[in-house]
Amino acid sequence: MDPYSPLILVILGLALLAVDILLLGGASIILPIVAIGVLAAAGAGAFGLTTTGQIAAGAIGSLVAVPLVVLISRRLRRRGKEPSDDQRLLEDTFTITLRGDRPGISHRADFFPARHVRGDRLQRGQRVRVIRIEGVTALVDDADDANGA
Numbered sequence: 001m002d003p004y005s006p007l008i009l010v011i012l013g014l015a016l017l018a019v020d021i022l023l024l025g026g027a028s029i030i031l032p033i034v035a036i037g038v039l040a041a042a043g044a045g046a047f048g049l050t051t052t053g054q055i056a057a058g059a060i061g062s063l064v065a066v067p068l069v070v071l072i073s074r075r076l077r078r079r080g081k082e083p084s085d086d087q088r089l090l091e092d093t094f095t096i097t098l099r100g101d102r103p104g105i106s107h108r109a110d111f112f113p114a115r116h117v118r119g120d121r122l123q124r125g126q127r128v129r130v131i132r133i134e135g136v137t138a139l140v141d142d143a144d145d146a147n148g149a
């Protein structure tokens with residue numbers, strides 16, 4: 001067994017975490033799980049386990065990492081659920097279209113589900129103005145009410 005293999009695995013595991021954070025903004029779930037598995041295999045190699053032991057340690061490390069990474073990812077995503085001020089849509093006027101039975105607005109190739117700020121029902125063909133974006137949902141008001149205010 002090569003005495004440098006645990007070091008190579010540690011470098012690989014840290015590189016995977018760096019790629020996830022620097023290039024993907026920490027949005028990936030798979031890369032941290034694989035990185036933890038690789039680091040577990042490195043730890044097993046450092047303790048002198050054979051290649052089979054390292055593979056088993058990596059698999060167990062990845063399995064243990066799944067619920068932890070998913071839990072952390074959910075908590076981080078909940079924190080970022082503040083209303084968005086997507087400047088492409090704010091104050092613009094759109095016509096309500098239906099996708100299936102769901103009302104929404106289309107901007108270029110994107111469809112945004114829409115909800116009226118007062119809870120009124122939206123009808124196909126209705127002219128609305130975007131007040132704000134929450135997640136992917138456009139909160140809208142009637143276009144004529146918006147212009148008269």
